[in-house]
Amino acid sequence: MEFLCLKRFPFLVCFSISLSLLGCIARASINLPENTTIPAVIFFGDSLVDTGNNNYIDTMVKADYPPYGKDLDGGKATGRFSNGKVPSDLFVEELGIKPLLPAYLDPSLQDEDLLTGVNFASAAAGYDPLTSDNQSVLSLMDQLELFKNYTTKLKKIAGDKRSSEILRESLIAVAMGSNDIATTYLLTHLRQLQYDVTSYTELIVSYASSFVQGEMSGNTKRLRCISMDDLYRLGTRRIGVFGLPPIGCFPFLRTLKGGLGRKCVDEYNRIAQSFNEKLSAELISLNKQLPEAQLVYMDIYHNTLDVIQNPQKYGFKIGNKGCCGTGTIEAKYICLYTCSNVSEYVFWDSVHLTEKAYRLIMRQFLNQYLNSFI
Numbered sequence: 001m002e003f004l005c006l007k008r009f010p011f012l013v014c015f016s017i018s019l020s021l022l023g024c025i026a027r028a029s030i031n032l033p034e035n036t037t038i039p040a041v042i043f044f045g046d047s048l049v050d051t052g053n054n055n056y057i058d059t060m061v062k063a064d065y066p067p068y069g070k071d072l073d074g075g076k077a078t079g080r081f082s083n084g085k086v087p088s089d090l091f092v093e094e095l096g097i098k099p100l101l102p103a104y105l106d107p108s109l110q111d112e113d114l115l116t117g118v119n120f121a122s123a124a125a126g127y128d129p130l131t132s133d134n135q136s137v138l139s140l141m142d143q144l145e146l147f148k149n150y151t152t153k154l155k156k157i158a159g160d161k162r163s164s165e166i167l168r169e170s171l172i173a174v175a176m177g178s179n180d181i182a183t184t185y186l187l188t189h190l191r192q193l194q195y196d197v198t199s200y201t202e203l204i205v206s207y208a209s210s211f212v213q214g215e216m217s218g219n220t221k222r223l224r225c226i227s228m229d230d231l232y233r234l235g236t237r238r239i240g241v242f243g244l245p246p247i248g249c250f251p252f253l254r255t256l257k258g259g260l261g262r263k264c265v266d267e268y269n270r271i272a273q274s275f276n277e278k279l280s281a282e283l284i285s286l287n288k289q290l291p292e293a294q295l296v297y298m299d300i301y302h303n304t305l306d307v308i309q310n311p312q313k314y315g316f317k318i319g320n321k322g323c324c325g326t327g328t329i330e331a332k333y334i335c336l337y338t339c340s341n342v343s344e345y346v347f348w349d350s351v352h353l354t355e356k357a358y359r360l361i362m363r364q365f366l367n368q369y370l371n372s373f374i
Contacts, residue, residue: 030094030366036374038238039166040117041092041101042150044143045175045242047123047352049088052079052103054123059136060333061124067324067338071355079103081123081331082348083323083338084355088119090362091173104146111157117170120146126180127207130190140176140207144230151234167235171373173298175242180204181271182247187256201275208241209282232290238373240296241283243276246305251321252350255328262320262328269305276301296372303361304353311346314360322347323354 032038043049047061055064055078062079063069069077071084080086085093088101097116102109104118122138125131132139138146154163185191185200195203231239247253248268257265280297287295311319321327323345324335331349339345348354353361 029363030096030370032095033371033374037169038095038097038171038373040115040170041088041095041097042117042147042170042172042236043088043091043101043119043121043175044140044147044173045088045121046125046177046179047081048121048178048242048245049086049119049173049175050079050081050103050121050123051086051088051101051119053105053119053121054137055079055103056105056107057122057136057138059124061135061137063123063332065333067335070338071342079123081352082355082358083342085358086352086355087175087358087362087365088121088173090359091171091366092117094363094366095171104150111153114150114154114157115166118150120144120150121175124179125176126184127177127204128180128184128191129207131179131184134184134188134190135179147231148234164235168237170236170238172231172236172239173242174208174239175300177204177208177242177244177275178247178272181244181275182250182253182268186268186271197271197274201271201278205275205278205282208279209286232293237293238296239293240298240369240373241279243279243297243299243301244272245300246308247272249305249308249320250351251327251347252329252331254320255350264308272301294373296369298365298369300361300365303364307357307361308346314346314357315343316346316357317344319346321345322349322351324349 054062063081064077064079066077069075069080069083072078072080092098092101101117101119102113104120109118120143122143124135124137125139127140129139129141151163151167154166158166191200246264246269248265253265253268254262276299283295283297287293307314308319311317322330323339323342324330325337327347327350329350331351335349342354343356345354346357
């Protein structure tokens with residue numbers, strides 16, 4: 001869709017009009033410092049932040065059916081793994097950019113959407129390529145290739161100078177890793193014959209930060225995955241990477257591994273914390289190597305854990321079960337019916353949080369980390 005602007009009008013006039021219109025529907029609750037702009041938000045990741053890309057690929061991992069999305073835009077299931085908005089949406093909403101962050105593969109995507117940010121996340125993806133391959137979803141390398149396609153389109157729409165400014169000033173976020181640890185390593189044991197816990201967490205941290213080379217079937221094959229270097233070379237500078245949440249407190253893992261009392265699985269939480277410590281250290285190191293970048297480790301572990309363990313403190317009643325079905329094991333296509341009082345629950349299904357919980361945590365998140373990007 002072309003902008004309806006006279007050819008003699010500068011592009012920035014059209015762009016300003018677009019932003020003004022967006023301002024009418026997206027009210028910021030986070031105030032940026034004076035003379036600071038975040039024109040767009042870009043997300044990579046898994047089901048924590050996927051806003052519907054999996055709807056358009058051949059995979060069983062989808063959320064484009066009820067009761068998912070029952071509290072979003074009249075109850076439409078859009079592929080978001082929650083009852084409403086997910087963290088990527090809340091980032092753009094809280095920053096006053098727009099109400100929702102659209103999936104890049106959505107065929108209804110407009111040129112205007114590209115100017116203010118899109119989402120490349122794919123539910124069930126992981127840093128480890130094996131994680132994504134097993135679920136037939138977009139690997140992080142696939143997401144990076146889509147991002148390269150996006151930058152090409154952005155240049156055609158905005159021109160070289162403005163597109164470079166958008167990429168440089170935008171907030172880029174990467175949110176994944178839970179599927180690597182919880183599924184690929186701990187539940188299916190697909191990597192346990194090759195790696196102990198320490199070496200596997202080191203592996204996926206290396207996947208997150210750089211290119212990886214390995215020997216496969218006697219032939220040298222370069223296994224590429226997204227890196228901060230890749231994003232940096234493509235012109236981005238403000239890059240935030242989510243740590244892992246307390247996966248041992250996910251309702252389905254409590255059910256499977258938490259005993260009769262369905263307690264949080266401390267061993268799994270310690271693995272998540274170990275990964276987070278290594279990721280944080282790696283980003284500190286990369287900041288020294290990429291002096292123009294602001295690479296920020298964003299700790300989602302402790303805020304989420306506090307909400308889960310102390311639900312009443314935050315206006316919830318139930319933190320150990322989801323609203324969907326029995327709340328103990330249901331997710332994805334076995335999430336067939338829900339509770340009548342979703343506002344009382346921290347979790348929507350046995351893995352993902354409710355919009356209310358996400359909104360609370362993301363607001364704390366942005367208030368805590370936003371200045372680190374500026």
